[in-house]
Amino acid sequence: MDVSLIVIVVVITALVFDFTNGFHDTANAMATSIATGALRPKVAVLIAGVLNVVGAFLSVEVARTISSGLVDEARISPVVIFAGLIGAIIWNLLTWLLGLPSSSSHALFGGLIGATVVAAGLGAVHFGAVLSKVILPAIVSPVLAGIIALTATYLAYRTTARADSGTVTKGFKAGQIGSASMVALAHGTSDAQKTMGIITLTLITAGVLSPDSGPPFWVILSAGLAIGLGTYLGGWRIIRTLGKRVSEIETPQGFAAEASTTAVILTSSHLGLALSTTQVATGAIFGAGSGRRLAAVRWSVARQMVVAWILTLPAAAAVGAVAAWVASAGTVGIVLVAVVAIALAAGIYAVSRRRPVTADNVNDVGDDAAVAHEPAVPAR
Secondary structure: OOHHHHHHHHHHHHHHHHHHHHHHHHHHHHHHHHHHOOOOHHHHHHHHHHHHHHHOOOOOHHHHHHHHOOEOHHHOOHHHHHHHHHHHHHHHHHHHHHOOOOOHHHHHHHHHHHHHHHHHOHHHEOHHHHHHHHHHHHHHHHHHHHHHHHHHHHHHHHHOOOOOHHHHHHHHHHHHHHHHHHHHHHHHHHHHHHHHHHHHHHHHHOOOOOOOOOOOHHHHHHHHHHHHHHHHHOOHHHHHHHHHHOEOOOHHHHHHHHHHHHHHHHHHHHHOOOOOHHHHHHHHHHHHHHHOOOOEEOHHHHHHHHHHHHHHHHHHHHHHHHHHHHHOOOHHHHHHHHHHHHHHHHHHHHHHOOOOOOOOOOOOOOOOHHHHOOOOEEOO
16 A cells, blocks of 8 residues: 555554544543533533643643554554554543443553564563553553542532532532543643553654654644544433442532542643543542542442553553554555444444433433442441
8 A cells, every 4th residue: 555545554553543532531631520510511511621632732742652652654554553552542432332441541551562563573672661651651550549638529529518518519610620620621632632642652653753743733633633623422322420439529529529530630741741631530439439537439330440451551551452463465455454443433333322322411420330339338
């Protein structure tokens, strides 16, 4: 396949991934605000979508990490990146169907690593950078966000213990609008950069950009618009999981979780750490749930999420590796990978329509059999 054509294919595929990243991760910013009623569902996703686009222009440090830090760009081709993106997209869609807030970022890294290993060997992967800028932040960030949110929740309830409950709820609802908006802004800053980095890496491998180049303006704009559009459509299944299946979140907890998430994500983006906003937001929500005395926290849901987190990188890597092996056959292989991916995506969407989750029923978990049988453990 002509180099210019495969570059176009990869750019389009990267923007499709960015779109799935948007609706997969909408919950990171808006799940708690929707659950507490601070924002109406459709208003929440509109705000999040717009701020995702704005956030995309705030930093490019994470994009540089991906485009020149994780793999040896001199040893791979745009076809390899295409295969890695396919692995990430399929994993995103599968976990969205299951309502599991897994990491879109780690799906992307896993797909890219798996495809790179098949195409160029283990030596083409910078495992030191993967460990320091992907694995370690993945372990530390949700724990750190959870501790911050737990502390903030405890202090919020202690300082408002003697205040009128109606006034407290109203005040924290107003605060949640601001804090949720900041999470959406931070999400755009962090996650849109990952697609920017992938597109930039593609342009470097194709010889369009020089090594160590930053993303051009059109890459920043297109990545921001793609993730913003995906966010606006709303990942209602995952919003339900984070907003209602983890714990019955009250407004002080929602504010604490969102503020903690924002602080961790913006700090990591400034440092160029490609952490998972999903893991940060989830850790903060569990921390906020534990910070309210006698709050019912469903730790069984946490176990499901941790399993999904552990599986994300290797599962996406496996799909990316298979896609890279098939695509290495040339134009026929690339077309075959694309056709199979489209068929799988269509099948996942068709299954999702059997029990649709929308803005109208996102807070309704009464018909969710999985939740009905989960033990809720009161926090002390």
